[in-house]
Amino acid sequence: MTKTKIFTIVFGIVALCLSFFLYYSINSSIEESQRIAKMEARIIEQLKMIREAELSYLAVNGRYTSDWDKLLAFVDSGRFYLTEKTEYVITLDYGADSTYVEIDTLGTVSVKDSIFKKSTWPRFNLSTLPYVPGVEPPTKFDIWADKIEKSGVSVNAIEVKNPKPINPIRDEESEYNTRKPLRFGSKTSVTTAGNWE
Template sequence: MQKIESRMEKTKIISIVFFIISLLLAAYLGKSIFTSIDQAESIERGEKAVIQKLSMIREAQIAYQSVNGNYTSDWDKLKSFIDTGKFYLVDRVEHIITLDYGADSVYVEFDTLGTVLVKDSVFSAKKYPKFNLETLSKVPGKDAEFEMWADEIEKSGVKIDVVEVKNPAPIDPARKEENEARTRKPLRFGSRTNVTTAGNWE
C-alpha cells in the first residue's frame, strides 16, 4: 500500500513538474512570438520612414538635374538648390508654316513667364508637412547619412548622367549588399550602371 502511495506521490510530483515546464515553455513561446511581431512592425515603420526620405531625395535630384543638366553627389549643393533654387516657368508655342513647295516647316518659340522656388514647388508644406532640409541627408532612426553618388557614364557610345542614393544602415538586418535580389538589398534608388531613378522598394 505504501509503495502504491509512494508511486502515486511521485507521479503527482512529475505531473506538477511537467505542468510547470509546459507553462514556462508556453510563456517563452508566447513572448518570442510577440517579440517577433513587435520587431516586424518596428522594421516596417522604420523602412517606411526611410522610403519617404529616399523619395524626397529622389525628387530633389530629379529637379536638380532638370535645372543643372546633371545630378550631384554633394549634399551641400543639393540642399542649397532646394533652399534657394528656382524653376523657370516657360511657355512653349509651336508654329507650322507651309512652304511654297508644300512641305511644312516647324519652329518653336519659348517665352519665360517667371520663376518658382524649388522648395515651394517640390517640397510644399501641403505635400511634405514635416519636411526638414537640415535632416534630409540623415537616415531616420540611425546615426548615419545616406550614401549619395552621381556621375556621368558611357552607354552605347553616349554619355549619360546617373545617380544612386542608398541607406548604409538598414533597419532590417536581413537587407544585405550581397543579397542577389535587388529588392533584398539595402533600400536605394537609382543605379550606377543604368539610366533609372527607380527605388528597389517599388
C-alpha cells in the same frame, strides 16, 4: 500525494513556463518586424524626397550632384523657370509645312515651394534631408553621381543608398537587389528606380 499528481503539477508548471516563453519570443519577433517595417518606410520616404531633389537639380543644371551642400542650397534657394511654348505651323507654297516654336518665360517659382509642398511631403525638413532617419549617431546617405558610358554615349547616373541598414537581412553582397540596403538609382544603369519598388 501520489507520484502521478506530483508529475501532473510539475509538467503543468513546465507547460505554463514554456507557453509563456513561446508567446514572448513570438510576440517580440512580431514587434521587431513591425519596428523594422516602420523604420524602413520612413527611410524610403526620405529616399523619395532626395530623388525628387536630384531630379529637380538635373532638370535645372543638366546633371546630378553628389555634393550634399550644393543639393541643399539648390532646394533652399533654387528656382524653376515657368515657360509657355507656342508652336506655329506655316504651310509653304509647295505644300510642305514649316514649324517654329516660341518659348516665353513667364516667371520663376521656388524649388522648395513647388516640389516640397507640405501637402505632399509633410515630414520634409531641409536640414535632415541628407540623414538616414532613426540611425544613431546621425549618418548621411551615401550619394554618388557621375556620367557613365551607355552604348557609346555619356549619360548622367546617380545612386543614393542607406549605409546602415535597419533590417539585418539587408546585405550589400546579396544577389537579390531587393535584399540589398535601401537605395535608388544605380552606378551601372540609367535609372532612378528604388529597390523597394
